[in-house]
Amino acid sequence: METQHSTDSVSNIAAVERDTGLSKDTLRVWERRYGFPVPLRDANGDRLYPSAQVEKLRLIRRLIDQGKRPAKVIGASTEELLALIGDMPDSSAAATANHSMLQYVRLHRSAELAAALRQALLKQGLQRFAAETVAPLNEAIGEAWMRGEIDVSEEHLYTEQVQNVLRGAIGAHIGAGTRPRVLLTTFPDEEHVLGLLMVEATLVAEGAHCLSLGTRTPLPDLRSAAVDGGFDVVGLSFSAAYPSRQAIDDLLQLRAMLPASIAMWAGGSAVKGKGKRLPDIRVVDSLADCVTALAEWRVAHLG
Template sequence: MTSSSSETPIWYAIADVERDTGLSKDTLRVWERRYGFPMPARDALGERQYDGQQLIRLRHIRRLIDAGHRPGRVVALSLEELVALNTQTQGEQIQPKTERAEAASMSAGGSLSAVVMERWMQMLRSQDAHGLRQALAQAVMERGLARMVIECVAPMNVLVGQSWLEGRLAVYEEHLYTEIVQSVMRQALGQMAQAHAPKPPRILLTTLPGEVHGLGLLMAECFMVLEGCHTIPLGVQTPLPDIVTATATSGADIVALGFTASQNPREVRAALEQLRERLPPQVEIWAGGQCPVLYKPQRGRLPGAPPVFWPMGRLEDIQAGVARWRALGRAEVPA
């Protein structure tokens, strides 16, 4: 969303920045006084106005803070320093899982080439929704749903997310991509549901309040349906009491939650512990996504006690999780 010198600059109100980054207005004002950044201009009414470069810096700052960095260390850094630190942080936290996913993809036939990914990105930038939808549908036919999700959707998610973070992709373009991918995967799921009757476990899928991203959850549902599971998708941002009620009403055996790196790690752990206390002990909690706190040791549990939640670091972990659950003999699984 950057612009050249010949174009009219795009300005964002403080409310726009708050919605985009998740940083509160009070936080932005405090940083302005304490660290000298951001440095908003003022409109004719004296209201703060932020340019595109400041918005991009704030996105990087938010991601670093979510990864555990202190504001005093990162707020005053230049964009180049933030990008370098963000790249280092992502390498430390995500690269091991990425390498395993890439190895699995290569053994199954290989991820998308850079040429194909760039072609799909051009479709997205030109608003060619039909072309991108057709390309994704063709990938499902050629690779199957599981390989399409791992080899096509997963790397495209990374590219689209990074392009948005760096200001090379507008918010509406990211939303268009998400809608197209979701429509293709839901169509594939609908076809599978007609072909096979679901079996246990019954898995309820949702996110907690504050987590508005549901694409990763839908990707996980694809793998659950491929394992023959009965899925109950609630969408995003379901309050804890409603999750508990829905679990009881639906008879769910597992509650699967999705998290992105933008969520506060302490709040994520606290919410998972609260949910564990409210759910029956036989109902498992599965938690997946890019929030680093999910993959840290769960301390404070009694010896032999089950975990608060089962971390799902990769989509491929779902198959093992379903097999483990079924091996416990909690439900009769038809042959």
């Protein structure tokens, strides 16, 4: 019943599950089938994972989330995995991101980061700030994390500062009474919040009335919130880690629960290009496409 944290020695299986996102069952079956990881054992026969194996598991997890197959990556050495990461498609996001902000994250310069974010917001306005500053930064941070160039606390610092700035700006736009009324959230297995905030910022800047429920809203609760609140649109956000199939199933299930008068919009890499399999759901490609979807809705419903 011990729950230890990953010091640089060993972690129990519960800590590895928490830190890698791989279930205990998956960890055991990988060991049985692929011969990795091979944890030590304590006096009671319980698995103890050295931190090097946990690190490698996190790399493997990220690669699988991006489409690699377990059999192809589990056997590889840590060096080969890092090489694979370098080959991943959009490894150029860092180039378009604001370089000094990235440095502030790496150096734990939170005050400078916050100041730079606020300055960019003032200069660009909320909408361009979300699309041209936050979005590329998110990608650059994700890639840097995968390469081990930044650690969890730096990623957290970044997320917190961006949240503070975006929420402050969103709160300043009081768009009560405007249309459409958009309800934003994620499904119960999706916990990434920044995508949602960026969409909210983009829509609010266009004069829509937005309400975000944050992450992980159960479907029945989401349905009643949308119906009772008189919303015109329900927006769902997905990160790259969300299984595409599950996204489609969940969306169709929600679509069947909602009256046809409430539109559904879905965005994120899990639904990219899946428009054909999602009838009556507007697949949103990008933040810019949010604006288009908004304009379409207004033409259709407000004349």
